[in-house]
Amino acid sequence: MSLSDGFLDELRSRISLGQVVGRKVMWDQRKSQPGKGDLWAPCPFHQEKTASFHVDDRKGFYYCFGCHAKGDAISFVRETENVDFMEAIEILAKEAGMTLPARDPRAAKQAEARDRLGEIMDQAVRYFRRALSTGPGAEARAYLDRRGLSEAARDRWEIGFAPAGWQGLRDHLTGQGVAEKDLLACGLIKDSSRGGKPYDTFRNRIMFPIRDPRGRCIAFGGRAMDPEDNAKYLNSPQTQLFDKSVTLYNHGRAREASGKGAQIVVAEGYMDVIALGEAGFTAVAPLGTAVTEAQLDMLWRMSGEPVVALDGDRAGLEAAKRVMRLALPKLKPGQTLNFALMPPGKDPDDVIRAEGPEGMQKQLAAAVPLVDLLWQEETEGRTFNTPDRRAALDAALKTRLGAITDETLRYHYSQALRDRQRELFRPAPRPRTGATGRGFPPRLPSAALPLDGTRRSFLAAADEGATDRVREAVILATCLATPQVVGDFLTRLELMECRDPLHLRVRDAILTCHGEGDAPLKEAVMARLGPEALDELMARDHVALCPAVRDAGNLETAELTLEGELAKLRAFRGWAEEMAEAQEEIAAAETEAMTWRLSQAAVARDRAARQEQEDRAEYDQGDNGARINRAERGALDAILGAIRFSKTKKSADS
Missing domain, CATH: 1.20.5 (Single alpha-helices involved in coiled-coils or other helix-helix interfaces)
Structure with missing residues (x-):
């Protein structure tokens, strides 16, 4: 069975080499730059400890500087799965959602037909380009002049013109021996519903050739010159060559530029892409529809953080939100979107003509990350001055975060949104009006100091956050000692803020590795972080002495430890946050409400501390923990x- 170059090119463009290789290796996080498609790992083809195996995800090639193995996704699957060429193609095609050509002689005929249709499309490109320079194209040339497109720019983008006649292209190409059925297969002509001759699909329109990543013309986009035309922009219909849901305008040039480090901009239409390109930027555009999942994947293979540049109106904002909703389930570290909304009433072409490339660069530099757009969608135009409205916002954000499948990324999005909520809900400080009614400013409760004779323990000698860090370490060590209980505490672990950088790394690794693969949790975490990180955590005295760690595998002890330490951690941190907020407000004016809040916060803290002391005083630990x-x-x-x-x-x- 023979496969056409077009099929293989499309297969390579749809799959990510990084994802294919990532199933077999552990990436070196210190050396890799996922956002740039620059990935490093120990070589899967020979034994080594250093990361000398390099994957260029954008170009789709790998190379080992140790054993000199090299190739693309197809060769990698062949070598690692021990399969032949066609079996490797079948594996990758299934992953890419593509159907293999039938294993019969018709496949070769179909490939030949595609090549023939491609040649006809190139003939149409030449016809439209000549028509632009003739008398009927005068109005189109004037329009392009007003849009600032020079003749050289028109040549670079192969812009042409379809005359207003009903059968100009049909007559020209059939006169050169092209069969009418092939013109229909290309989407260049349509059958008449009145029984007449087939007529041209594009009439009285400025024509933009649409090429695939290999540079072959597969379709056209046409802009109407008549303002009364029903469709301002018209694309070719779906054909053997063209599927608009998996095609990006200017894809080939953008892919080449991205390999050289160019930023990828996603615009709305042909003229925006051309204007951006002439100003020195690299842009692509979907073809008259909202961005699809396949197009998102194609964008991320070129750039980890493409910038979506949209018109500065309500429609542009809604389009940005649609892209955001589509992207949320597909986000992962190093794979996201930024959004640059143009000034009101302008598109990228308008900005470039008014302010030049420098003005456009400022707009792109001010692009906001996806999390900001998500926050804006849930809060814009609303007030949150009641508990009910705040609870509704909590529920809405929780639902939106649930769409993010990557656990680590979902956690960081949750943290970012919690920070915004805290800032939104915090009352604005009122201006000071002087001393209180008692003639002096309010005094805040002070922490009791240890007596001089008190023995200085680790906690007493450390900063006030040391207690929190001790509890964090005990919680994480308990999870590693008895991983069977982790599933019941996933949500609380995800929401647990870690003050110690080591604890944050271990907590994220536990959340990421839990439930993945067959390796025990502790081994999986060690493989991700290295043995040094866990040695440092487990060697600390307060961890080594913890009963849940010493009695590893005891479910009851582990559950009691996690329940207690998580509850205490939450109680003490809640007290600290309440005190911080109350101090801000009481600095402006003392009221009974403020005094009551302080007293209640102190009561909550004392209760948590008293519970800890009572646990020691009133309970013994049995032999079973x-x-x-x-x-x-x-x-x-x-x-x-x-x-x-x-x-x-x-x-x-x-």
Whole structure:
């Protein structure tokens, strides 16, 4: 079975070499730059400890500087899966959602037909370009002049013109021996619904050739010269050559430029792409429809963070939100979008003509990340002055975050949105009006200082955040010691803020590795972070002495430890946040409400501390790690003693 070059090129453009290789290797996070498609790992073809295996995800090639293995996605699958060429093609085609050509002679005929149709499309390009320079194209040339497109620019973009006649292109190409059925297959003519001769698809329109990544013309886009025309822009219909849902205008040039580090801009239409290109930028555009999932994948293969540049009106903003909603489930580290909304009433072409390339560069530099657009969509034009409205915002954001499938990224999005919520809900400080009614500013409660004779422990000698870090370490070590309980605490672990950088890395690794693969959790985390990180965590005294760590695998002890430490961590941090907010507000004016908030915060903190002390004073730990109430144990011992005494007395009497 033979495969056409077009099929293989489309297959390579649809798959990501980084994803294919990533199933077999562990990327070196320090050396790799996923956003640039620059990935490094230990070579899967020979034994090594250093990351000498390089993948250029944008160009689709790999190379090992140790054993000199090299190739593309097809050769990688062949070598790692031990399959032949066609089996490798089948594996990759299934992943890309493509259907293999039938294994019969018709496949070769179809490939030949595609090549023949491609040649006809090139003939049409030449016809339209000549028509632009003739008398009927005068109005189109004047329009392009007003848009600032020089003759050299028209040549670079192969812009042409379709005359107003009904059968000009048809007559020209059939006169050169092109069969009418082939013109229909190309989408260049249409059958008449009135029984007449087929007529030209494009009439009285400025024509833009649409080429695939290999540079072959596969379709046309036409802009109407008549303002009364029903369709301002018209694309070729779907054909053997063209599917607009998996095609980007200017894809080939953009892919080549992205390999040299160019930023990719996503515009709305042909003229925006051309204007951006003439100003020195690299742009692509979907073809008259909203961006599709396939087009997103194509964009991310060129750039980890393409900038979506849209018109500065309500329609442009809504288009940006549609792209955002489509992208959320597909986001991953190093694969996101930024959004640059043009000034009101302008598109990128308008900005460039008014302010030049420098003005456009400012707009792109001011592009906002996807998380900002998400926040804007959920909060714009709304107030959150009641608990009900704040709770509704919480629920809405939680739903939106649920669309993000990557756990690590979802956590960081959650943190970013929580920061914005905290800032939004914080009352604005009121101006100071002087001393309070009692004649002096309010005094905040101060922390009790240890007595001079107090033995300085780790916690007493450290900063006030040390207690939090101790609890973080105990929680993480317990998860690694008894991973069976992690599933019940995933949400709380995800929401746990880690003050220690090491703890943050370990927590994220636990969330990422949990439930993935067959390797034990601790080994998976160690493979991701290296043994040094876990050695540093587990070697700390307060971790090594923790019963849940010493008694690894004890589910009851692990559950009690996680329940208790997470609850205490939340209570103490809640107290700290409440105190910080209350201090900001009380600095402006003392009121009974502020005093009550401070007293309640102190009560909550004392309750958490008292609970910890009571746990030590009123409970013993059994041999199995379970907590035993001392009072209940004493009562049980008394009953057992009475029973033994009664038996002893009966024995003596007898």
